[in-house]
Amino acid sequence: MAALLAVRDVVTAYGKIEALRGVSLEVQEGSITCLLGPNGAGKTTLMFTAAGILRPRSGSIQFAGKDITSRPPHAIVAAGIALVPENRLVFPNLSVQENLRAGAYQRGDGMEIEADIERLFHRFPRLRERASQNAGTLSGGEQQMLAVARALMSRPKMLLMDEPSLGLAPLVVEEIFRIITELHRDGTTIFLVEQNAHMALKVAQHFYLIEQGKVTFSGDPGSLAEDEVISRAYLGSARQ
Amino acid sequence: MDDYTIGVLTNIGLFAFVALSAYLLLITGEMSFGQQAFFGVGAYAGGILTAIYGLPLPLAALVAMAFGALAAFLVGLPTLRLKGLYFAMATLAAAEMARILFELFHFQVEIDGELTGPDGTQGFRGIRWVFENGIEPAEYVALVYALLLVVLIAFLLVERSRLGAVLRSLGEDPELAASVGINVNRMKLGVAAVAGGLAALGGVLYAHHNTYIEPRNFDIMLGVHSLAYALIGGLGTALGPLLGVALDVGLLDGSRIFGGARMIAFGGLVAVLLIFRPRGLLDESVVHWFRTQAWRRT
Amino acid sequence: MLVDLLQNTLDGVAIGASYALLAIGFTLIFGVLRRMNLSYGPAIMLGCYAATWTHLEFQAGLLALALVAVGATVLAGAYVERLCFAPHRRGSAIAAMVGSFAIWMQLEEVATLALPRHIYPFPVLVEAAPLQFGGLFLPRDAIVSIGATLAACLLLHCLLYRSRFGIAVRAAIDNPMAASLAGINLSSVFVRVFALASAIGGVAGYLIVATHGQVTPMLGMWSTLKGLLAMMLGGLGSLPGAVIGGLALGILESHSQWFLGPQARDLVAYLLLFALLAARPAWMTRWTTTRSAS
Numbered sequence: 001m002a003a004l005l006a007v008r009d010v011v012t013a014y015g016k017i018e019a020l021r022g023v024s025l026e027v028q029e030g031s032i033t034c035l036l037g038p039n040g041a042g043k044t045t046l047m048f049t050a051a052g053i054l055r056p057r058s059g060s061i062q063f064a065g066k067d068i069t070s071r072p073p074h075a076i077v078a079a080g081i082a083l084v085p086e087n088r089l090v091f092p093n094l095s096v097q098e099n100l101r102a103g104a105y106q107r108g109d110g111m112e113i114e115a116d117i118e119r120l121f122h123r124f125p126r127l128r129e130r131a132s133q134n135a136g137t138l139s140g141g142e143q144q145m146l147a148v149a150r151a152l153m154s155r156p157k158m159l160l161m162d163e164p165s166l167g168l169a170p171l172v173v174e175e176i177f178r179i180i181t182e183l184h185r186d187g188t189t190i191f192l193v194e195q196n197a198h199m200a201l202k203v204a205q206h207f208y209l210i211e212q213g214k215v216t217f218s219g220d221p222g223s224l225a226e227d228e229v230i231s232r233a234y235l236g237s238a239r240q
Numbered sequence: 241m242d243d244y245t246i247g248v249l250t251n252i253g254l255f256a257f258v259a260l261s262a263y264l265l266l267i268t269g270e271m272s273f274g275q276q277a278f279f280g281v282g283a284y285a286g287g288i289l290t291a292i293y294g295l296p297l298p299l300a301a302l303v304a305m306a307f308g309a310l311a312a313f314l315v316g317l318p319t320l321r322l323k324g325l326y327f328a329m330a331t332l333a334a335a336e337m338a339r340i341l342f343e344l345f346h347f348q349v350e351i352d353g354e355l356t357g358p359d360g361t362q363g364f365r366g367i368r369w370v371f372e373n374g375i376e377p378a379e380y381v382a383l384v385y386a387l388l389l390v391v392l393i394a395f396l397l398v399e400r401s402r403l404g405a406v407l408r409s410l411g412e413d414p415e416l417a418a419s420v421g422i423n424v425n426r427m428k429l430g431v432a433a434v435a436g437g438l439a440a441l442g443g444v445l446y447a448h449h450n451t452y453i454e455p456r457n458f459d460i461m462l463g464v465h466s467l468a469y470a471l472i473g474g475l476g477t478a479l480g481p482l483l484g485v486a487l488d489v490g491l492l493d494g495s496r497i498f499g500g501a502r503m504i505a506f507g508g509l510v511a512v513l514l515i516f517r518p519r520g521l522l523d524e525s526v527v528h529w530f531r532t533q534a535w536r537r538t
Numbered sequence: 539m540l541v542d543l544l545q546n547t548l549d550g551v552a553i554g555a556s557y558a559l560l561a562i563g564f565t566l567i568f569g570v571l572r573r574m575n576l577s578y579g580p581a582i583m584l585g586c587y588a589a590t591w592t593h594l595e596f597q598a599g600l601l602a603l604a605l606v607a608v609g610a611t612v613l614a615g616a617y618v619e620r621l622c623f624a625p626h627r628r629g630s631a632i633a634a635m636v637g638s639f640a641i642w643m644q645l646e647e648v649a650t651l652a653l654p655r656h657i658y659p660f661p662v663l664v665e666a667a668p669l670q671f672g673g674l675f676l677p678r679d680a681i682v683s684i685g686a687t688l689a690a691c692l693l694l695h696c697l698l699y700r701s702r703f704g705i706a707v708r709a710a711i712d713n714p715m716a717a718s719l720a721g722i723n724l725s726s727v728f729v730r731v732f733a734l735a736s737a738i739g740g741v742a743g744y745l746i747v748a749t750h751g752q753v754t755p756m757l758g759m760w761s762t763l764k765g766l767l768a769m770m771l772g773g774l775g776s777l778p779g780a781v782i783g784g785l786a787l788g789i790l791e792s793h794s795q796w797f798l799g800p801q802a803r804d805l806v807a808y809l810l811l812f813a814l815l816a817a818r819p820a821w822m823t824r825w826t827t828t829r830s831a832s
Binding site: 324329471 | 568576626632633634636639642643644648651763766770809815816818
Binding site for chain 3: 154
């Protein structure tokens with residue numbers, strides 16, 4: 001299977017501080033790949049670099065054979081990647097429906113957009129209930145659904161998800177991961193950043209561990225004892 | 241040196257005070273459109289003190305500075321909590337109010353058979369202390385620059401001290417500053433008062449150089465220009481605002497090559513300059529380079 | 539006495555309609571780009587000067603002059619956007635603002651070099667006598683101003699709430715980063731918003747000079763001040779607020795001038811703004827993003 005996303009030696013810095021110090025990893029097409037690591041390790045930075053929000057100082061990112069390094073975010077959406085950012089980031093003053101339409105901004109096929117909205121309401125019934133409500137009034141869990149649905153509106157080949165379970169109740173977290181599994185079954189490649197290592201390892205085919213801006217481990221769930229993975233994901237390895 | 245050049249040099253010196261005033265606030269993260277009001281307060285106060293009350297210029301200048309600092313303190317008290325654009329608009333409103341008050345201010349007294357004092361929109365004539373005391377233009381420009389030098393030395397000393405680092409931290413990361421126990425609001429208020437006094441000093445000198453002031457001299461254009469001088473010259477050092485003033489007043493006023501299209505040339509140049517140097521000519525990186533060079537030689 | 543109050547209010551609404559348009563233009567740029575455009579008034583001045591020149595050269599009709607005014611303002615606005623705002627998109631708000639101030643100077647000089655006199659006549663919108671009812675006078679051009687403002691607001695509302703572009707603009711206002719993640723090309727949105735704001739400004743400028751029957755070099759500074767004041771009075775960053783702020787400013791000025799004289803007129807407006815800012819009621823600081831103009 002080909003690597004859909006190939007990240008090579010990416011260095012991303014904020015001013016003088018290097019958040020990613022040469023990260024290399026691959027996401028296989030059709031997989032759920034997970035990135036674990038303690039806070040501040042660079043997980044969100046990598047997501048933002050892949051999505052075009054941040055420009056790497058060096059290194060390259062290839063997607064489906066094309067070079068997407070340093071392209072602007074809207075070009076990356078056009079290439080087939082959609083990011084569900086940390087903290088949801090829905091448009092609070094737009095209605096749920098308008099949020100979805102925003103996600104489909106680049107598409108020109110009106111009828112299909114409406115059909116997609118219908119399909120997403122079917123998958124996320126609670127969003128249908130709140131279709132004309134402003135997104136700012138939704139609960140955390142509903143906003144997370146909306147953020148995922150909005151990302152799906154662009155019909156991405158790969159979905160990037162940054163901490164989708166953050167701040168959500170356990171029942172809602174289970175629902176989110178059920179949706180992730182469903183999306184995967186329907187053919188979407190998913191690259192997932194999670195603090196909740198336990199849940200993430202249950203669904204992922206492959207995972208990476210990132211600590212202090214570098215990838216320190218790559219393997220599939222089971223290649224490392226779960227409690228060691230979890231402790232390194234939360235605390236970093238003892239060596240550091 | 242001919243009178244014209246002396247005049248240009250004097251103007252550079254005078255406007256440097258109000259540019260430094262805007263610069264001081266910019267460093268602490270506050271963008272003020274209103275420093276011209278304190279320039280005006282200094283001008284009117286200083287003029288009244290010498291022309292009507294007969295005080296000598298040095299004393300009048302000190303009192304005028306106090307007035308400027310007080311006015312800045314009063315304006316800053318309710319407004320420094322405001323963020324970015326809100327603060328800028330509040331200073332704009334305050335400065336325009338000051339200018340309108342100058343327009344409404346009539347205070348004329350008969351001195352030596354002649355009505356002297358501010359006369360609303362007609363302005364304030366007869367601020368002749370400098371001439372009555374036989375000070376030549378060349379001597380006056382030397383005085384202006386001597387005072388400017390003192391101010392610049394004070395700035396440069398503060399910049400290298402802990403106080404300077406604290407002040408810059410107010411602008412760069414106020415939350416961090418607050419978390420290490422710095423009373424951000426009180427410091428900003430202090431800075432605002434000093435900036436007000438500084439602008440007022442420039443105002444006194446301006447009034448006595450021109451002998452005539454009117455409310456129109458202290459309008460928004462002066463305020464935005466001061467801000468522009470500070471930014472263009474560079475926010476890395478107090479020499480930045482001075483450079484900004486020198487470039488505008490000196491280069492383009494002094495050289496007549498652009499004729500009537502002076503602002504077309506200068507405006508375009510500034511906009512382009514800011515694209516490449518958004519923090520001005522003498523920005524922090526340039527200043528840092530100078531300092532490391534100097535260090536290497538020791 | 540009551541008649542005076544009503545008349546002042548009516549006059550205030552008439553001029554307030556133009557202030558509202560100016561405020562809308564500033565608000566669009568501030569709300570979407572999060573930047574203050576100090577060249578907004580001068581671009582409008584350039585537009586009106588271009589219309590004046592067209593009138594002097596070709597004796598063109600009112601509609602043609604309106605088109606020239608709007609077109610020239612949009613062109614000037616595009617120039618400002620490319621030079622002062624596009625390069626600083628990810629950078630300093632102050633640099634963008636000071637750059638726009640530098641271009642303010644530039645645009646004013648271009649206008650005054652082309653038409654150097656202190657005052658130029660401009661054809662009046664409507665020559666007929668004012669309407670009268672119950673002791674009140676309503677100048678016909680006031681009707682045009684108010685009507686044009688209403689039409690502009692309606693158009694803007696439709697654009698923002700019933701079009702794809704509108705979703706992009708409102709998304710960019712809510713959260714620029716999320717908007718680009720949704721695939722919205724922010725640069726392109728900014729350019730179009732700038733053009734829209736300039737067009738609205740051009741309409742405002744045209745209404746103002748056609749109502750007063752004259753053009754002066756003070757138009758640039760004047761539009762900037764009034765637009766900023768109205769925008770701030772209505773609560774920074776909200777479009778309905780801009781309209782309310784504009785009308786409120788017009789009415790406030792009208793009454794102040796009647797009771798206290800022309801200087802007091804401006805003084806009262808600034809005093810109100812300062813007091814509002816100092817007191818900071820919640821509706822004024824709706825714009826709580828920390829990424830604001832600093």
